[in-house]
Amino acid sequence: xxxxxxxxxxxxxxxxxxxxxxxxxxxxxxxxxxxxxxxxxxxxxxxxxxxxxxxxxxxxxxxxxxxxxxxxxxxxxxxxxxxxxxxxxxxxxxxxxxxxxxxxxxxxxxxxxxxxxxxxxxxxxxxxxxxxxxxxxxxxxxxxxxxxxxxxxxxxxxxxxxxxxxxxxxxxxxxxxxxxxxxxxxxxxxxxxxxxxxxxxxxxxxxxxxxxxxxxxxxxxxxxxxxxxxxxxxxxxxxxxxxxxxxxxxxxxxxxxxxxxxxxxxxxxxxxxxxxxxxxxxxxxxxxxxxxxxxxxxxxxxxxxxxxxxxxxxxxxxxxxxxxxx
Ligand SMILES: [Mn+2]
Numbered sequence: 001x002x003x004x005x006x007x008x009x010x011x012x013x014x015x016x017x018x019x020x021x022x023x024x025x026x027x028x029x030x031x032x033x034x035x036x037x038x039x040x041x042x043x044x045x046x047x048x049x050x051x052x053x054x055x056x057x058x059x060x061x062x063x064x065x066x067x068x069x070x071x072x073x074x075x076x077x078x079x080x081x082x083x084x085x086x087x088x089x090x091x092x093x094x095x096x097x098x099x100x101x102x103x104x105x106x107x108x109x110x111x112x113x114x115x116x117x118x119x120x121x122x123x124x125x126x127x128x129x130x131x132x133x134x135x136x137x138x139x140x141x142x143x144x145x146x147x148x149x150x151x152x153x154x155x156x157x158x159x160x161x162x163x164x165x166x167x168x169x170x171x172x173x174x175x176x177x178x179x180x181x182x183x184x185x186x187x188x189x190x191x192x193x194x195x196x197x198x199x200x201x202x203x204x205x206x207x208x209x210x211x212x213x214x215x216x217x218x219x220x221x222x223x224x225x226x227x228x229x230x231x232x233x234x235x236x237x238x239x240x241x242x243x244x245x246x247x248x249x250x251x252x253x254x255x256x257x258x259x260x261x262x263x264x265x266x267x268x269x270x271x272x273x274x275x276x277x278x279x280x281x282x283x284x285x286x287x288x289x290x291x292x293x294x295x296x297x298x299x300x301x302x303x304x305x306x307x308x309x310x311x312x313x314x315x316x317x318x319x320x321x322x323x324x325x326x
Contacts, residue, residue: 005122007135010084011142013106013122017082019049021075023101024086025093026055030162030197032087033058035110035132037067038148038155039086042140045149051076055095064196065158066151075100083120084108087132090117110135112163130169130176133159137179150187157188158197166194204238211236212246212261221317222257222277222326224250225309229264240265243273251275257326258316262308265300270308273298274316279323284315 014020020043024032032054040052053072062068075097083104085091088111091098101107107120112129124135133156140148148156160180164172167180184190212226219225228243243263251259258279263271272290274281274297282297288311290299301308 005124007124007138007142009122010108010110010124010139013082013108014043014046014048014139014143017048017080017106019051019076019078019080019082021051021053021080021083021101021104022086023053023055023083023088023094023097025088026095028054028056028058029087030062031131031133031159033062033068033071034065034155034157034159034162035086035136036071037062037065038133038152038159039084039136039139040067040070041149041152041155042136042143042145046143051080053097055097061196061200062158065155067155080104082106082108084110085120086110086136087112089113091119110139128173130171130173131160131163133157133163134175134179137182148183148186153183153186153188154193157183157190158193161190161194162197166198202238202242204236205242207236208232208238208242209246209249212243213250216250218253218255219313219317221320222255223260223313223316223320224253224256224258225260225262225313226250227262227264227270227305227309229305230267233264240271247273247275251277257320257323260312260316262305262312264305268302268304270301270303270305271298272301272308272312276319276323277326279316279319281316281319284312284319287315288312 024036036052040050043050058071083101094101108122109118109120110124112132115125115127118125129135211232212228216226247259247261257277259275261273265271276295280294282292282294285292285297285299288299288301292298
């Protein structure tokens with residue numbers, strides 16, 4: 001039963017290998033990048049030849065982590081003794097690196113996703129782990145590492161807080177907090193790392209958020225709607241991805257049951273993000289041809305701002321009426 005393979009089995013495979021290819025998933029998140037760089041540094045300290053890669057480039061916000069510039073988007077030139085996939089819910093998440101990784105002599109899957117898409121000869125897969133970084137640390141302990149370097153601790157701490165929302169999400173377990181403590185003791189700076197992973201952003205993003213919040217209206221039934229039109233992006237010189245997180249800044253206002261952010265991507269075309277407080281916004285999204293999770297969904301609607309807002313407001317007021325009371 002592969003899914004019960006242990007960190008000790010991974011450590012033994014690492015011990016036997018000279019060259020090791022480690023890779024994380026495409027569009028890598030903090031857990032992917034932090035786990036990759038933490039493991040890379042640990043393997044280098046053991047004298048291994050390491051090729052670290054992600055199929056698409058890692059976000060620049062993680063450039064401060066040691067080894068960031070060594071992350072390739074290509075497979076290694078030669079077939080490695082050992083390949084380790086990190087944080088991949090299925091080998092397909094390796095994108096263009098998949099074939100090269102699966103071609104290694106021995107393939108290891110280290111992951112904390114559902115556990116139904118595991119692969120490789122050795123599978124260290126534990127859905128109860130809050131982050132893949134926790135499993136990387138288990139392997140490091142099995143390799144005899146007493147204490148990570150400050151650089152390794154920083155990478156793994158960045159990974160841990162990325163996946164736990166800085167110890168706020170429901171996966172924040174005693175084990176996650178214990179690992180956090182261990183990494184801070186080893187030199188990870190929690191204040192600096194939470195800023196770098198979560199809150200540092202371009203001034204354009206702040207200006208864009210100011211515009212979104214100044215447009216915010218709360219209509220009857222607890223439906224909060226903010227809009228960002230073409231001119232808001234033009235005047236703040238902000239790009240579309242800088243809207244990330246804006247909706248979360250008003251969804252939690254007391255009295256809001258459904259939060260909506262409208263972004264005008266083309267003249268008259270609105271990208272809609274919705275969040276529900278126990279309100280099923282996925283059904284509303286599907287009415288407009290979109291989809292998503294029950295309490296976090298999206299769709300695209302065409303029309304004037306007033307028209308689109310009115311249609312969404314009516315659908316969401318219905319959804320609030322059908323939801324359990326706040
Ligand atoms: Mn993860």
